[in-house]
Amino acid sequence: MSTGGWIFSAVLVVVFVWAIMIYNRLVQLRNRIANAFAQIDVQLKRRYDLIPNLVEVARGYMAHEASTLEAVVKARGNAQSAATAARAAPASANALGALAAAEGVLGGSLGRLMALAEAYPDLKADASMKSLSEELTSTENRLGFARQAYNDQVLEFNDQAQQFPDLIVARLLGFVSSPMLESTQSAEERAAPKVQF
Numbered sequence: 001m002s003t004g005g006w007i008f009s010a011v012l013v014v015v016f017v018w019a020i021m022i023y024n025r026l027v028q029l030r031n032r033i034a035n036a037f038a039q040i041d042v043q044l045k046r047r048y049d050l051i052p053n054l055v056e057v058a059r060g061y062m063a064h065e066a067s068t069l070e071a072v073v074k075a076r077g078n079a080q081s082a083a084t085a086a087r088a089a090p091a092s093a094n095a096l097g098a099l100a101a102a103e104g105v106l107g108g109s110l111g112r113l114m115a116l117a118e119a120y121p122d123l124k125a126d127a128s129m130k131s132l133s134e135e136l137t138s139t140e141n142r143l144g145f146a147r148q149a150y151n152d153q154v155l156e157f158n159d160q161a162q163q164f165p166d167l168i169v170a171r172l173l174g175f176v177s178s179p180m181l182e183s184t185q186s187a188e189e190r191a192a193p194k195v196q197f
Contacts, residue, residue, distance in 0.1 A: 022169040029157035030091075033178055036150035037090035040181075043143040044083050044103075050139065051076045051110070054132045058113060061123035065116055072113050075106040093179035100181060110136075147181050154178045 001009075055069050062069065082102035086095040114133070117123050158177045161170040169175075 019169050022166050023173060026157070026161060026166070026170055026173075026175050029153070029160055030175070030178075032153045033150070033157055034090055036146070036153040037086070039146040040143065040150055041083060041087055043139055043146050044079070047136065047139045047143065048076055048080050048083075050132060050136050054113070054129070054136065057126060057128045057132060058117060058123060061120045061126070062116060068109075068112055068116055072106075072109040075102070075109040078102045079106040091176075091178045096179050096181060151180045154180050 051072060055072055058065075059069055079099070079102040082095075082099040086092070086099040089095045117129070123129055160166055161175050161177060
């Protein structure tokens with residue numbers, strides 16, 4: 001083989017190794033996004049598990065507020081369905097948008113429930129209600145941190161997949177940008193409900 005043939009072969013090997021390294025890095029970043037979404041999913045499940053208990057405690061005190069309690073239960077069911085769809089396709093902008101919308105409705109319903117609970121002194125004093133409210137608040141905080149971690153991983157992946165020369169490998173092998181989790185709530189809805197027991 002001539003010197004030119006060796007040089008050409010060496011360049012091909014270098015390009016091939018470079019492409020493999022980029023591919024492996026993109027796969028690693030995509031897996032980190034899936035892991036970050038799984039952390040969100042864990043917190044959502046915890047929150048969904050707390051809501052029925054919270055509603056049952058409130059139901060005993062707020063019998064004539066049935067429509068509010070039913071709205072919370074319905075919003076929880078819709079959010080669970082949206083979370084299941086997002087779990088199946090964590091890189092889908094549509095699935096994440098539907099999840100964000102369902103979570104916004106659930107958050108609004110929970111906020112209304114907590115605001116109504118303020119009008120019931122016996123409910124405010126109930127130990128179970130206090131405990132569930134504290135757990136829900138803790139879960140909301142964990143959920144916020146998990147969402148931030150997810151968005152950080154998406155940003156890192158998108159940056160890597162969109163920068164030259166990595167974007168060549170990303171496009172050739174079908175790595176598309178992942179969507180960020182964005183709030184669909186208004187400024188009023190974003191304000192955390194003030195719960196005092």
